[in-house]
Amino acid sequence: MDGSELIDGMSSWWSAIHGYNHPVINAALTQQIQTMSHVMFGGLTHQPAVDLAMQLVAITPAPLTTVFFSDSGSVAVEVAMKMAIQYWYAQGQPSKSKMLTIRHGYHGDTFGAMSVSDPVNGMHGLFTHGLVSQFFADAPQCGFDETCSEQDTESVEALLKRHHLQIAAFILEPIVQGAGGMRFYSPSYLSAVRALCDRYDVLLIFDEIATGFGRTGKLFALEHGTVTPDILCLGKALTGGYLTLAATLVHQKVATIISEGDPGVFMHGPTFMANPLACCAGLASLQLLLDSPWQQRIKRIAAGLAVGLAPCRKLPQVKDVRVLGAIGVVEMHEPITMTTLQPLFVENGVWLRPFNRLVYLMPPYIISEADLETLTDAVVTVLSA
Numbered sequence: 001m002d003g004s005e006l007i008d009g010m011s012s013w014w015s016a017i018h019g020y021n022h023p024v025i026n027a028a029l030t031q032q033i034q035t036m037s038h039v040m041f042g043g044l045t046h047q048p049a050v051d052l053a054m055q056l057v058a059i060t061p062a063p064l065t066t067v068f069f070s071d072s073g074s075v076a077v078e079v080a081m082k083m084a085i086q087y088w089y090a091q092g093q094p095s096k097s098k099m100l101t102i103r104h105g106y107h108g109d110t111f112g113a114m115s116v117s118d119p120v121n122g123m124h125g126l127f128t129h130g131l132v133s134q135f136f137a138d139a140p141q142c143g144f145d146e147t148c149s150e151q152d153t154e155s156v157e158a159l160l161k162r163h164h165l166q167i168a169a170f171i172l173e174p175i176v177q178g179a180g181g182m183r184f185y186s187p188s189y190l191s192a193v194r195a196l197c198d199r200y201d202v203l204l205i206f207d208e209i210a211t212g213f214g215r216t217g218k219l220f221a222l223e224h225g226t227v228t229p230d231i232l233c234l235g236k237a238l239t240g241g242y243l244t245l246a247a248t249l250v251h252q253k254v255a256t257i258i259s260e261g262d263p264g265v266f267m268h269g270p271t272f273m274a275n276p277l278a279c280c281a282g283l284a285s286l287q288l289l290l291d292s293p294w295q296q297r298i299k300r301i302a303a304g305l306a307v308g309l310a311p312c313r314k315l316p317q318v319k320d321v322r323v324l325g326a327i328g329v330v331e332m333h334e335p336i337t338m339t340t341l342q343p344l345f346v347e348n349g350v351w352l353r354p355f356n357r358l359v360y361l362m363p364p365y366i367i368s369e370a371d372l373e374t375l376t377d378a379v380v381t382v383l384s385a
């Protein structure tokens with residue numbers, strides 16, 4: 001309101017990876033508006049959706065060949081869970097309809113997504129009684145650079161052993177658990193989980209809504225390991241923060257069984273599915289990203305975050321400082337009060353939105369050295385004070 005300028009340290013909820021008001025995406029959208037802004041996607045198709053789907057299939061693991069577009073990350077998660085249930089239903093196993101997940105996860109704000117988000121940290125405590133109850137295993141304790149132990153998968157294995165006839169899928173965020181705690185864990189955990197899912201006939205869903213499109217230093221976080229999920233959820237940075245769009249990518253075998261089984265189609269059809277403007281923004285954003293030196297940019301941001309946040313380690317109220325790709329986290333011992341801290345960040349020229357015990361940075365990939373320093377300096381100054 002007063003005209004002052006802030007550096008956005010969280011890329012508009014992790015989506016505006018190219019910064020704001022990008023001329024290339026602006027131009028693409030202006031052209032698309034003049035061609036077509038919307039058409040129903042039930043029985044009709046259009047070029048931007050086809051092109052974007054093909055791009056997404058090209059840059060994700062080979063077995064993921066089918067794409068379902070929806071309006072937001074939460075809906076992409078609902079879609080993934082419904083696909084898993086319908087996959088087992090089509091094979092005469094309707095009782096396989098529950099989800100398994102790990103604690104500290106966050107998968108969105110709609111009812112199905114809430115049911116698999118952390119019951120304590122997932123911000124949904126008050127809705128607990130209205131949710132389907134799902135199976136929660138302990139989150140892995142192994143850090144990103146460590147190898148996971150048998151202890152890390154113990155509770156997953158115990159739950160699968162007892163309940164696999166009721167479980168359709170295991171859903172989790174690979175490598176980085178975002179809004180549920182900003183935790184980083186080992187790629188080896190994903191290999192162990194994949195093997196368990198195969199052994200107990202349970203589909204594996206990766207939610208890369210936060211981690212997709214370069215954020216962790218790989219185009220997708222799953223590339224830190226060797227595992228391909230059966231279903232993959234994408235959102236947030238998909239359109240560079242311009243329009244709301246998400247995608248659920250599916251393994252060929254899952255798509256085929258759903259299509260060939262009863263009732264013969266996947267039972268979900270959002271009104272604005274594959275909106276042409278959103279798909280056009282997605283295509284332009286993806287092209288911008290792939291044509292840019294994004295790996296170097298993320299490496300440079302990672303280095304800047306590590307150096308800039310290092311002084312926080314000496315503060316007695318700080319428990320941990322960690323960086324992975326373009327994600328910097330300062331974890332405190334005690335919960336912080338956002339209403340107290342946020343105005344202090346604004347006074348220091350930055351926009352951040354800490355939660356619980358976490359102050360975190362997820363800057364846009366185009367951030368300058370100077371702006372990144374402003375961000376980390378503000379964190380050090382405010383937390384020291």
Ligand SMILES: *Cc1c(COP(=O)(O)O)cnc(C)c1O
Pocket residue numbers: 072073074075077106107108109173178179207208209210235236
């Ligand atoms: C943000 C987020 C969602 C929900 O996406 P919305 O677009 O806010 O509905 C789901 N999963 C993860 C991992 C997220 O970070």
